[in-house]
Amino acid sequence: MLKSNIPGGISSSVIPQNWLFLTTYKKFREKLLKNETWSVVARLGTKGFQTPMWDFNVMLLSIVHQKPQPENMFTGLDVSEENNAAEKDKALKTDELKIIKQNEQLENPDARIVLGKNSTGVLFSKYAYAYQGISPADFPKFGRNFWEIFNWENNDWWFWQSTVKETVHFGGKELILWYSELLKKIKEEGTAYIRGSESWEKDGISVSAMGKLPVTLSKGQASDTNVAIVIPQNKNHISAIWCFCSSPNFNEEVRKIDQTLKVTNSTLIKIPFDLEYWQKVAAEKYPNGLPEPYSDDPTQWLFHGHPVKAENPLQVAVVRLLGYRWPAEVNAASSSVSGSVNNNAAGSGIYVSEEARELIAAVKQHDHHTDDDGILCIPPVNTETAGADRLRDYLQEIFADEWNTHTQQQLFDKEGAKATNMETWLRDEFFVQHCKLFKNRPFIWHIWDGRKDGFSALVNYHQLNKDNLSKLIYTYLNDWIRMCEAKKKDGESGAEGLLSAALQLKQKLELILEGEAPYDIFVRWKPLEQQPIGWEPDLNDGVRLNIRPFVEAGVLRKKFNVKWGTDRGKNPPGSPWGEVRDNDKHLSLEEKRAAREK
Template sequence: MLHSVFAAALPLEYFVSALHGQAAGDNTAFNRYFWEIPFISDAWELYQCPSNINISFGGRESIVLWEQEKGRMSELAQSVRHLNHKAQQWRSGKASWGKKGVVLNLVGKINATYYTGEIYSQSCCVLVPHDPDLIFPLWYYAYSGELEKNLREIDSGIAVSVKTVASVPFDKEFWVEASSQAAGKFPPFQSQHSNTCDQWIFHGHPCGSVVWDEQGSFAANGELRADGSVLQVAVARLLGYRWPAELDAGMELAPEQRRWVLRCQQLDAHVDDDGIVCLPAVRGEKAADQRLEALLQAAYGDAWTALLKNRLLETVGSKSLNLWLRGKFFEQHCKLFHHRPFIWHVWDGLNDGFSALVNYHKLDKAGLERLIYTYLGDWIRTQQAGMASGEDGAQERLIAAEALERELEAILEGEAPYDIFVRWKPLAEQPIGWTPDLNDGVRLNIRPFLSARAVSKKGAGILRWAPNIKWTKDRGKDVDSAPWYTLGLQYGEGEGSRINDHHLSLAEKKAARS
């Protein structure tokens, strides 16, 4: 829709409050994807980010370590060296929190999505209209492309300011009328729904679908999904993961979205009890592909057929569930979840060897011990018996399994380079052995598994594929009170450099604690 801006049109600032979001000055320390932790505790808040497309509900993949404004972010903002204008941006946009409006990108293409009251990032501009009835007209103005067109006549730069956004002309009467004619085609902000599994409002069902019914103007059941994410969601459920929408009964969702959340409970009988699912049959448990197919059959019900199974396999480029789990699952999982995987594929490097999918959220010290001594131990004993009976390949599998066992035991012990280093924690608080703090994020906690002796792909360690994770220094400078303020000097960098790829011995950590 093209619309010439009439001379009578007024700037947006006459109709809305426009504020950019917050920034702590150390995003890697405080921001995570929601799937990096098992549930959103009181320390975390949902964090609205820019949407990469014009959509009703997007940009809902992140969380922020807020700690009721009384934690590390507050301490950083109030530190001596951060008592400046930028430091106070950690609470920017607070006047908009808890309200409803529209989120616009401030960098790149000016996309729009609904705003539903969360803390939001500095790269967003939130428009909160003085009249709530203008929310949809404002969203539609942006969705149509006319807002960006008018904005680019003022500022053609890649990044724009909130002041520029506020100065864009808005013909209220025209857009109220235009949006009223299109109202039934798009959901209102109260009807949150998404079939995209990297959004916190996702219902969590492997094949459930919610679509917007234009004729009836309501969210409705869509055709059961058969896209490439179905198998990923099914594996996550099998390993015991739950989406935020499932764990927050108060989250505002469209009624049909909430119904799919409730239908997820029907799949609970197929959920693994300890978050470890071996690809081969181990310890009396069925092979992973059999367990996955049983869950899929329960999810689809009467719609499950061999033809549908093949259709799902085509979407992921594989000929069987077993081949997909062994060869392509983890790579696709990493890419789908922004290279912060929460289901890890641990293996010994042999296609017919030991492989296990592990729910990272449940992989504490006891979980790793169970993986080593219960599951892998059972596999080793099976190969030893196979060798004794002259079984082909048993010796090769035994050698590979015992090598994997040594690597896992090294991670369990945690001696460098199998250690976890967290740059925002002092020496006395660094993990000793495999005792990860999930709040520190996948990026830091996955390092020992990727630093282990590579069994196949360089840089992947004992994981099936190497996610795109780097531990190079983070942007910005730490304050002089930071626990590792001078660490950069050891790496040819300056004081305050945010170094991540540093190793500590067990002796150093234990001495600091004692």
């Protein structure tokens, strides 16, 4: 554009704006600032065109092709926050112009272009480091939600800090990473990136790298690539740095020098930071120091497991009845990270507050209600009490003096339920709410025969091995079938329909038990000889793959959002099923048995 212009000629264009601040364009910016006379810079942001096109950040730039005078000033406008092209057009005509001295832009970090008054002072980098997280290159293979795994003794699974939607003291603690020899191998091959080890086992701040840069406290776990971990150079500054990062000032300062959708970790510490000021803020806001790790959210690995304090008490109560326990319950420790052997490994301990440890101890006193086999039938079968009665008894005991005539309805309201009695909620709403809460990776499965008055059972996926699936079919369901046959024999109205539905469910569950396609499990990262034969799931493969036979058979209470198409990226050459990450395959039992016999 400039090369084709005559000396003194003006070049104007609408172009992507990322070169104004990305580090890779530093030398280019310096060259333009030193050799060309800038006239206008207007940030348009996204939706800057009336015609449909890709939604990316653009800018209007006008430059005179001549050496700039030392005192040259250019005008700046930022209309990127306007919602559409019409609003941006109006703002360009009416907003106040910013007058910017061109050569002062060279003094900004990396010579980034800042429209408006640039903050001055000591850079944040004097007091903190910022580290990028781990990118395994194949999330469905190496990443899970923590509730998909139950064996916390396996140190191949690491807690994996992720993003938060808004600033909270403790959040983004849902994921775990399979830090296996295979991951280490593809790291050596240059496919995966294991970064941020300098932040491990250190207190810091996890910054979600997009949007308004919400933050949460980090206790030394590894992080994913969508966050940056800010670590104080002096650990005594952690409260002041948290107060700064959790304030609107942090996002404002970062966005002055970087408007990309996803900010790099290095950018976060290239902004001014007034330590003395933020120390005063911290002393006033946190006179006793920052809070210790604690969460009432059952989707966080810090969760204490007590229904009374939980954000979703009914969900937690059902899950506990069926034998699930949260990671913090299994191995809770004090909040200090110092001296830990491996704060990332899921089996090495989770650091929680004293309040959380007290709740963990308190809820354990009610574990005698826990089901032995992880199967809770909603109707009374096999001499067991009806599921709703068992749940109500558990809740009444655990709420103790807090339980009254209004408590049950209050619990329904807290779950956003429409039900007015416990059996209706279990039959009609539990599984829908469970799937929503646990991000479409349910670990309590509602298996039913398709009738609201028929056979229904909630099963703990972690305990649903071949023996327990057989027990569900041949003990619980068979007992229900026996009762239906007796009702039919006695001539009860509707008994024929109940019996027919139960027999069809039995047939479908037997197909899953056998595992012939399409009721099989396919794991794209395992060779043919390692594919499951029949119902023998490897829980490490995750809910998404293992639940497929039940979805295919149509025996779950509600459909939910789960797919088995092609995942992003490519497998390494020589992978057992080729380079395409296709999960939508079915294999016959004959194929798998033949492969194992070789």
